[in-house]
Amino acid sequence: MIIQDIEVKRFSVPLKKPFKTALRTAYNLDSILVKITCDNGMVGWGEAPATIVITGDSIESIEAAIVNTMKPQLIGKSLLAYEQVFHTLHQSMVGNSSAKAAVDMALYDLIAQRCNLPLYQLLGGYKNQLETDYTVSVNSPKEMGEDALEYLKQGFNVLKIKVGKDNIDEDILRIQEIRKSVGNQVKIRLDANQGWDMKEAIRSIRKMEDMGLDIELVEQPVKAHDIEGLRRVTHAVDTPVMADESVFSPAQAFEILHTRAADLLNIKLMKSGGIFKAQLINQMAEECGVPCMVGCMIESRLSVTAAAHFAASKKNITRFDFDAPLMLLNDVVDGGVRYDGRLMTLPDLPGLGIRSVNV
Numbered sequence: 001m002i003i004q005d006i007e008v009k010r011f012s013v014p015l016k017k018p019f020k021t022a023l024r025t026a027y028n029l030d031s032i033l034v035k036i037t038c039d040n041g042m043v044g045w046g047e048a049p050a051t052i053v054i055t056g057d058s059i060e061s062i063e064a065a066i067v068n069t070m071k072p073q074l075i076g077k078s079l080l081a082y083e084q085v086f087h088t089l090h091q092s093m094v095g096n097s098s099a100k101a102a103v104d105m106a107l108y109d110l111i112a113q114r115c116n117l118p119l120y121q122l123l124g125g126y127k128n129q130l131e132t133d134y135t136v137s138v139n140s141p142k143e144m145g146e147d148a149l150e151y152l153k154q155g156f157n158v159l160k161i162k163v164g165k166d167n168i169d170e171d172i173l174r175i176q177e178i179r180k181s182v183g184n185q186v187k188i189r190l191d192a193n194q195g196w197d198m199k200e201a202i203r204s205i206r207k208m209e210d211m212g213l214d215i216e217l218v219e220q221p222v223k224a225h226d227i228e229g230l231r232r233v234t235h236a237v238d239t240p241v242m243a244d245e246s247v248f249s250p251a252q253a254f255e256i257l258h259t260r261a262a263d264l265l266n267i268k269l270m271k272s273g274g275i276f277k278a279q280l281i282n283q284m285a286e287e288c289g290v291p292c293m294v295g296c297m298i299e300s301r302l303s304v305t306a307a308a309h310f311a312a313s314k315k316n317i318t319r320f321d322f323d324a325p326l327m328l329l330n331d332v333v334d335g336g337v338r339y340d341g342r343l344m345t346l347p348d349l350p351g352l353g354i355r356s357v358n359v
Helices: 059-074 079-091 097-114 119-123 141-153 168-182 198-210 227-236 250-259 275-287 301-313
Strands: 003-020 025-038 043-049 129-131 134-136 158-162 187-191 215-219 241-243 264-267 292-295 317-321 333-335 338-340 343-345 354-357
Touching: 003 059, 025 059, 025 097, 043 097, 043 301, 059 079, 059 097, 079 097, 079 275, 097 119, 097 275, 097 301, 119 301, 129 301, 134 141, 141 158, 141 168, 158 168, 168 187, 168 198, 198 215, 198 227, 227 241, 227 250, 250 264, 250 275, 264 275, 264 317, 275 292, 275 301, 292 301, 301 317, 301 333, 301 354
Parallel strands: 134 158, 158 187, 187 215, 215 241, 241 264, 264 292, 292 317
Antiparallel strands: 003 025, 025 043, 129 343, 333 354, 338 343
């Protein structure tokens, strides 16, 4: 099972509604499609969106990394020795986690096909269904309350609320309006996307606790590099704190776990460089008694399918943030994970279960 060719193609899909966070406003999914072909005719699929404000990876850099650096080192490699292949991939260059993730998921697609198993079964097979949350973008309190109510009507019972773009008082008004709109019927988790400093985070979270707003968790309240600030927030509040942008590599995860700087970790394939390294992060977290979420950037159903296979395979992954494909105006994927409102079902086909990608 020899890697014969690696092809890339750019594609773009408009969003139904602008996606706004403390870091950016996105109007389209801009992504790179990866297709790996082996000498036996099998094809594996991968994807890497450009999320430059988080990963530092642009469309141009992802494409160049795969075509100019990763492809020459991987062509001719046998996937029957896939441990060597993944080490070659991750040692091919520093950083470029999104490009590595796209190639990684295509390789896992091929390996699972060779074993004639759905990828989630090859990785552990813990379950084949997940329930995703839905993200409410940063807007006025009134608009966010209306959006939250609409998502509740669509059947979502966990909402991820983007905050951290303005001041703390405005963020609290947003949460109050959402609670007023949806009542106590849904879980609310906050994502500040690094939008607060340490003291702002402690003050705002404590205030929301005192107000009884019933926040399930707060994700990445401080800057990604501020591990000490993250630790202080975690130890100063009762609400669980999740690390996201602070955790790309297993080494960064180890630092957070060692210092108890967060209560939970958010693993994303575009940060970890794919499933190979994501498994190491989850295994370390599990040994430390720290549960994980698996989330996504703005991605199509292709790469979210890969992330969902990984997430469904592991017991320690207890939360799922896979709403991005539902935000897209068009679905370019034939096959893959199926959505029924918040419920996601993994395909029983070998590999990722992707039949074709129409871009």
